[in-house]
Amino acid sequence: MLDCIIVGAGPGGVTTAYHLAKKGHSVLVLDKASLPRSKPCGGGVSPAIAKWFDFDFTPVIDNSITQVQYTWKMGDPVQAPLKNVQPMWMVERSAFDSFLVEQAVKQGAIVKPNTEVTSIQAQSNGWQVNTKTDTFAASYLIGADGVNGPVAQWLGLGDHQYTLGATLEVPTSKPPEYLNRAYFEFGLLKNGYIWNFPKSKGYTISGGILRGNKANSAELKQQIYNYATEFGLDTSKSSYCEYPLALWRENRTLHTQRALIVGEAAAILDPLTAEGIRPSIWTGIKAANAVSQSLQGDTNALAQYTEIVKQEWGADMVLAQRLAGIFYQFPKIAYKVGVKRPAAAQIMGKILCGELKYGDITEQAVSRLKKSLIPGMK
Structure with missing residues (x-):
């Protein structure tokens, strides 16, 4: 029997796998997609994550942001250098996620792509995880299969409230002129904002509706394309994708018997900015610690995971939600x-x-x- 099975090979799940394997535990990661895979995402990553790993992320950093520009309905611009702040990394998610998988495998984790989990069953000493062709068993189970994944629902932990996000990838024939400048537009999109991150191969333009329960898909798509056009981009070869956003809300339970949820499966997104990669990785670290402690006999470790996330992340997100309520109104x-x-x-x-x-x-x-x-x- 394995120590832990993780469903989902995104940043949250693979971070958990990396740290558990590093501690000497047997870990299996299952993901329904082939790897590397495409992931619609702005691709902005906080350099704060570097201190949580013992390897260098340089191979997958496309560029770094040292300046920001804000606009209101594409006018009234404000440009500001980021002083005394570590530059934000820009990454291509397929490369970034694949790099994390490689590091976890080096630590001894087993990763199986193209392996969709079809059901789970609680056992007296752990979990049975079923796929279309195989059955696996582990002492602990972690749901890291994202906002659309079924594991949180199967565990009775999936009471999410969704808003809506979208990403438009716009390739360019040469790198953007201002590769180190990120753009934020606050007037075009009602109850949200648009962010535009330059990469060496073009621009990644994302938008999120972060307030209210009635996100308008047609309006989101129209405003993102309007933004791209006004920004001067040719969208004839672009690709567009929409996805649900599960923002943090109060009093979430993130554990049950011998199981946890992490990352977007735990609805961890910042309600003001929709930042997701850093908190997903952070929950992965905390989950790895909790499972490791539980394997060593700490019967309260999983419950403590929920409390740690609530206190160290959730309490601040309540304030972010308060700010978002006023800001977007x-x-x-x-x-x-x-x-x-x-x-x-x-x-x-x-x-x-x-x-x-x-x-x-x-x-x-x-x-x-x-x-x-x-x-x-x-």
């Missing part, structure tokens, strides 16, 4: 009094790098917005 005012401030780029850069938390800025940010909304308020 009054975006023009938020852009004027928040985004355009000289310090805004540095603050958000530090949040994305883990150097600041929303708790460090929320009260001041909310106060500034309320003063603009309610004349005479102090």
Whole structure:
């Protein structure tokens, strides 16, 4: 019997596999897709993840962002260098995810692509995991199969609330002129925003509807294509993909008997920015620690995983949700009094790098917005 089976070979699942295998545990990762695979994603990765691994990510870093540009309905631009902040990495997700898989395999994890899990069954001493052709058994099970995966539902942990995101990949004949500049547009998309990340082979333009329960697919697609056209890009060879976004919400349970969920399967996305890669990797590390401790006899380790995620990530995401509620309800005012401030780029850069938390800025940010909304308020 294996120590752990992980369903899903994305950043969260493979990070869990890497750290469990490094601790000497037997790990099997199952994924229904062939690897490497395409993943619709902006591809911005916080360099903060480097401290969680003992290998160099340089081979899969396409470029780094040292400057940002904000716009309101493609006008009123603000450009700002990222000072005293580690530059954000730009990656191609197929290469990045594949690189993580390679590192996990080097540590001893077994990864089986093209292996769709069809059902799971609880056993007295672990889990039986069934595929179309095989049956596997392990002491512990981790659901890391993303926002659309079934494992969280099978475990009774899948009560997600979805919004909507999309990515438009626009290839170019030569690298973008400003390869180290990221673009953020706040006025075109109602209840969300658009972000545009340059890569050596073109631009990755993404958008997310982050407020409300009635995301408009047609509006999202139209505004992303409108943005690309106004940005001056030829979209004739572009590819477009939509996907659900599962944003963090309060009081989530992330464990059950001998099982955990991580990454997007755990609805871990930042409600203000939709950042997902860094928190997915972080939950993978915490999950690996919990399973390892449980294998060593700590009967409370899995419950502690839920509490650690709630306290160290979730509590800050509650504040992010509070900011998002105001920001996306009054975006023009938020852009004027928040985004355009000289310090805004540095603050958000530090949040994305883990150097600041929303708790460090929320009260001041909310106060500034309320003063603009309610004349005479102090």
